[in-house]
Amino acid sequence: MEFNKLSSLVSLFTEPGTQLEHYLFISGILFTLGLINCLLRNNAVGILIGIELILNSAILNFMAFWHFLPQGSDASPSGPLAAIFIIVLVACESAVALAMLLNLNFKSGTIEVDRANKMKN
Amino acid sequence: MNYITDDLNLNLVLSIFFLPACTLLILAFFKQYLFRRGDVLATIIMGFCLFFACQLLLNLLDTKSWTLVNQSFNWIKNTNLQGGILVDRLTCIMLVIITLVSFLVHLFSTKYMSGDIRYNRYFCYLLLFTTSMVGLVLANNLLFLFIFWELVGICSYLLIGHWYEKTSAYKAAIKAFIVTKIGDLGMIISLLICWQAVGSLQFVDIFTALQSDVLSGTTRTIFGLGLFFAALGKSAQFPLHVWLPDAMEGPTPVSALIHAATMVAAGVYLLARLFLVFDNETLLYVAYVGVITAIFAACLATVQTDIKRVLAYSTISQLGLMFLGIGVGVYSASIFHLGTHAFFKAGLFLGAGALIYGAQHEQSILKFGGLRRKMPKIAVCYLLCTLALVGFPLFSGFWSKEAILTGVLNFSSNGRLEDNSNFLVLASFATVFLTAFYMFRQFFLTFTGTPRDQEIYENAKDANWQMFVPLVVLSVLALVAGGVIDSSWFRNFYPQISLEQQIQSLTGIALELDNLVYTQGLLQAESSQQLVTVWSIALVFGGIIASSIFFYFNYGSNLNRFSAIFIYFDKLAKTVPNLLASGVNCFAKLITVFDNLILDKIITQGTTSFLNFGGSKLSLIQSGNVRNYFLFSIIGIIVLTILLTN
Numbered sequence: 001m002e003f004n005k006l007s008s009l010v011s012l013f014t015e016p017g018t019q020l021e022h023y024l025f026i027s028g029i030l031f032t033l034g035l036i037n038c039l040l041r042n043n044a045v046g047i048l049i050g051i052e053l054i055l056n057s058a059i060l061n062f063m064a065f066w067h068f069l070p071q072g073s074d075a076s077p078s079g080p081l082a083a084i085f086i087i088v089l090v091a092c093e094s095a096v097a098l099a100m101l102l103n104l105n106f107k108s109g110t111i112e113v114d115r116a117n118k119m120k121n
Numbered sequence: 122m123n124y125i126t127d128d129l130n131l132n133l134v135l136s137i138f139f140l141p142a143c144t145l146l147i148l149a150f151f152k153q154y155l156f157r158r159g160d161v162l163a164t165i166i167m168g169f170c171l172f173f174a175c176q177l178l179l180n181l182l183d184t185k186s187w188t189l190v191n192q193s194f195n196w197i198k199n200t201n202l203q204g205g206i207l208v209d210r211l212t213c214i215m216l217v218i219i220t221l222v223s224f225l226v227h228l229f230s231t232k233y234m235s236g237d238i239r240y241n242r243y244f245c246y247l248l249l250f251t252t253s254m255v256g257l258v259l260a261n262n263l264l265f266l267f268i269f270w271e272l273v274g275i276c277s278y279l280l281i282g283h284w285y286e287k288t289s290a291y292k293a294a295i296k297a298f299i300v301t302k303i304g305d306l307g308m309i310i311s312l313l314i315c316w317q318a319v320g321s322l323q324f325v326d327i328f329t330a331l332q333s334d335v336l337s338g339t340t341r342t343i344f345g346l347g348l349f350f351a352a353l354g355k356s357a358q359f360p361l362h363v364w365l366p367d368a369m370e371g372p373t374p375v376s377a378l379i380h381a382a383t384m385v386a387a388g389v390y391l392l393a394r395l396f397l398v399f400d401n402e403t404l405l406y407v408a409y410v411g412v413i414t415a416i417f418a419a420c421l422a423t424v425q426t427d428i429k430r431v432l433a434y435s436t437i438s439q440l441g442l443m444f445l446g447i448g449v450g451v452y453s454a455s456i457f458h459l460g461t462h463a464f465f466k467a468g469l470f471l472g473a474g475a476l477i478y479g480a481q482h483e484q485s486i487l488k489f490g491g492l493r494r495k496m497p498k499i500a501v502c503y504l505l506c507t508l509a510l511v512g513f514p515l516f517s518g519f520w521s522k523e524a525i526l527t528g529v530l531n532f533s534s535n536g537r538l539e540d541n542s543n544f545l546v547l548a549s550f551a552t553v554f555l556t557a558f559y560m561f562r563q564f565f566l567t568f569t570g571t572p573r574d575q576e577i578y579e580n581a582k583d584a585n586w587q588m589f590v591p592l593v594v595l596s597v598l599a600l601v602a603g604g605v606i607d608s609s610w611f612r613n614f615y616p617q618i619s620l621e622q623q624i625q626s627l628t629g630i631a632l633e634l635d636n637l638v639y640t641q642g643l644l645q646a647e648s649s650q651q652l653v654t655v656w657s658i659a660l661v662f663g664g665i666i667a668s669s670i671f672f673y674f675n676y677g678s679n680l681n682r683f684s685a686i687f688i689y690f691d692k693l694a695k696t697v698p699n700l701l702a703s704g705v706n707c708f709a710k711l712i713t714v715f716d717n718l719i720l721d722k723i724i725t726q727g728t729t730s731f732l733n734f735g736g737s738k739l740s741l742i743q744s745g746n747v748r749n750y751f752l753f754s755i756i757g758i759i760v761l762t763i764l765l766t767n
Contacts, residue, residue, distance in 0.1 A: 035755070039748055047747075117745030 023064030030057035044101050044111040048094060055090050059083045130180055130189050133173045134208055137216060138255050140166050145248040148241060158241040160231045163248055167224040170251075174216040181213050189213070191261060193323065203323055207261030211456065215258040215390060218463045222382040223251045225591035226374045229471050232587035233374055233478055243283060247378070250276035254383050258390065263312055263322040266391070270308065270355070273384045274301050280379060281371040293367035300364040304354015311347030314340060324394070331397055345403040348395060356388030356440045359414040360697040365437055369429040373474030376429060381436050381470050382463035389443045389459050393452045408448025408532075412548045415441030419555035423562065427484050428473050431563050435510065436466055438552060442525055445549060451528030458521035461509065461602050465518060468506035468595030475499050475592065476567070479582040488574040489567040495581035500568045502592040507564050509599035511557040512661050517602035519657070522553065526653045553657050557664025565672035 034053030041047050059082075066079020101111050108116060144166045148159040155162060181189045193205035208216075227247060234243055253272035260266040275298075282294030315322055318340050319330040330336040336344065352358070357365035368380050379385070392399070392407065399407065415438045422434035439462050446455035476492070476499055477484055493500040509516040512523070526549055533546050572578035584592065742753070 038751055039755075113747040116747070 020064055020068045023060060023067075027057040027060040027064070030054075030060065042112050042114055044104070044113050047113065048097050048101075051097075052090060052094070055086055059086050062086070130177060130208065131192065131206070133177045133180075134190055134206055134259065137170050137173050137177070137220065138252065138259060140170055141248045141252045141255070145245055145252065148245050148248065152241040157231075158244070160227070160240070160244050163244045164224065164227040164231060166248075167220065167227045167251065170255075171217075171220040171224045174213070174220040177208065178213045178217055181208075181210060191325075193261065202264065203262060203321070204265055205261040205323070206259050207324065208259065211390070211394060212258050214456065214460055216255065218386075218460055219251065219254050219258070219383050221594075222378055222463055222467045223247070223254075225467070225471070225594060226378040228587055229377075229474065229591045230372070230374045232585060233474055234372060239283065243280075243372070246276055246279050246283070247375075250280070250379060250384070254387070257387060261324055263315060263324070263327075267308055267312060270351070270387065270391075271305065273379075273387065274298065274305070274355070277301075277368070277379050277384055280375040281368045283372055283375070284370070287370065289367075290370040293364075293370040297364040297368045300361050301354040304351045304361055307347040307350025307354075309347075311344050311351070314344045314347065318344070327395070328397060336398075341398065341400055342403060345399040346406070348391060348398065349403060349407055352388030352391050352444075353410065354388075355391075356385050356444070357437050358388070358410055358441060358444060359417060360701065362414060362418065362437050363695065366430050366433045369427070369433050373429065373470060373477060376433070377467040377470030377474065380433065381466040385436060385440060386443075386459045386463065389440065389447065389455055392444070392447045393456050396447065396452045404448050404450065406448070408445050408545060411441045411444025411446075411448050412545050412552075413441070414438070415445060415552045416548045416555070419552045419559065422559040423555060425559075426487050428476070428486050428489075428563065428567065429470075429484060431486070431559060432466070432469055432473060435469075435556070435560065438556065439466070439510070442522065442549065442552065445545070446525040446528055449525075449528045449532035449545070451525060454521065454524035454528055458518075458525055461517040461521045461599070464595050464602055465506040465509035465516075465599035468502060468592060468599055469510065471588070471591050471595065472499055472503040472506060475584040475588040476503075478588070479584065480577050481580060483574070483577050486563055486566045488577055490570045490573040491568070491578060492572075492581055493568040495578065496568075496583045498583050498589055499592065502589075502596040503568070504564065505596040506599045507560045511560050511664065512553060512657060514658055514661075517599050523653055523657055526550070526553070526657055530653055550656060550660055554660040554664045554667075557661045558668045561665050561668035562672050565668060569673060 030053055034050045034055075034057065037050030037053060038047050041050060062079050062082045066082075104116060105111050110116075144159075144163055148155065148163060152158050177189070188207070188209040190206055190208040193203045196202045196204040227244070230243065230247065234240055237243060250273060253269045253276060257266060257269035257273060260269060278294050278298040281297050282291045285291045285294070312322065315327060315336075318336050319326055321327075327336065331341070354361045365380060365385065369376055371380075418434045418437035418441060422431050422438065425431045425434060439458070443455040443458050443462070446452065446458060476489075476496065479496055479499070480489065480492070483489070505516075509518040512519045529545050529549050533543060
């Protein structure tokens, strides 16, 4: 069982041509990196970048699934549409987040999230 | 043509109800713009209402029918809850009594209450009371009757506690309210039973249900007893009589209006209105409670020293006689007595009010004496009303009391009761004697003899016109109401067919109920009339002579010892409500223990301490660290995903 899983993972890279699994693999790596970044970074801007990575992985997923649709990618531009929506969402989100960070900086003179822990209990 | 007449009558009825209501609003909201705070306006409006009520009565006499207006409307859609107006002879009598006494009391109050700090509010309450009382007698279903029944109770509470700065006044107000509430419990039970059994609260439907045996057996008995209990509380009958003597803390005109003429008569009205509902056993209870109250309150009245408390006990006693009349089946005689009693008792209370006003608010009859020389006008009116109350021949009280006593004698000679039948007769005749005794005791002590308190005597003033006019009107009515009204109007109330007529005009069915047949049997035997007349005249004279020996010729040094017996009586009588109260108290303590131990300690405090503990532990999660929050949300998402995919 374990061996089968490992062998299929190996065959993913040995077989010729790009498969859906390749994209998902990259997307998974991006997501994990973003998540770890979010959890471990102390710098608020760093956390923001981590969130961008997570969302980018989502965009990649959308595009990959759309590209490998059974009836072909010409049927409807649903994948790129979703991607554009997410990009707009990300833009809004970073605008709001940056404004908050700017305020945080004005208030406490730092953007290190560990030192912004006044709202507890 | 017929249609127009009906419409006119309906308009009259509605204006009797809505005129005081609208005046009340005007008085309440525009008092600063009104002349003398609106008392003149209120009095004039009540005068109009009196005129309308008399007009209604004349219209009813013209039509020679029993019912004048009977209109229902749907109160709440898709239910059997209906409102409605019923105007028949009973209602008309009550309307005239209410509007007349209310008008005279308004007039009287313009003088008596002048300079009071809550002058405007007092008139508002009077108007509210009048409106509610009119609504009570107009209602053609139990629900409306109950609503107005409670409203008059509230007005009574508000007016007894008018001078609430006095501790005794507000305590008396609360007492009156609570005691009558206990009685109203019976009313609610009756309402529920009626709704369950009949499916409607209209009087018509109740009578129809009686006819078709829908309402019978135990249900009917409990229904009747509940109503009877409500009437006990409202009409201050034993053992719920305790509130009425204390209610004398209110202004004296209020005592005349509410606690003598109208509100306390509402119980009698209720019993008369739904007379057919009561089966023979319930009627027997009514008779016994009535006669016990009558004689016992009369005994207590002989030892009271407060002029108003004498009248209060006298009212309880007379209401007891009315209950007795209903209990023995002569309900028309009871209503007749209700009417005459309203006139002379309101007259007595207003007379007492004028007296108290003229004597610097002194109420103890032991400090009066010889006042007839200072207050001749009041003395004459007071004497006339007193004679009417004791049933002096040819005064109104004589006719009405005689009617009830005849009914009692017929009842007991009818043989329906084997053992105690003589008790009713003896007790009611003893009440006649005692009534004469205590009323003339009061009269002699107040108006004759030598002044006992020189200061009061010197400063005593006679009534001025606002007080004198109501007194004269009521005294004249007390003199003639029995003779004139009785022959032409109340006699129509007597005949046995009247009860059937009443029901027939409502339901269109001829009724054959046991208590109806029973009443007819009573009324056919009128042979005892002469016996009653002779005896009651003899007893009245006996009472007057007895009290004149003690209090006019002052042979009464031993009298105080003799009277002391009655004070024990009073204490004994108070033990019954006290026992009742202590029983309730024990029950309440039991519930308190349950409340403290289980509800408070375990349920309430347990819940709060559990929540406090849990909250303090859970708040540790809230570290203030953003990355922790992020981790928690991710864990949450993972858990959700696992849960949803499974």
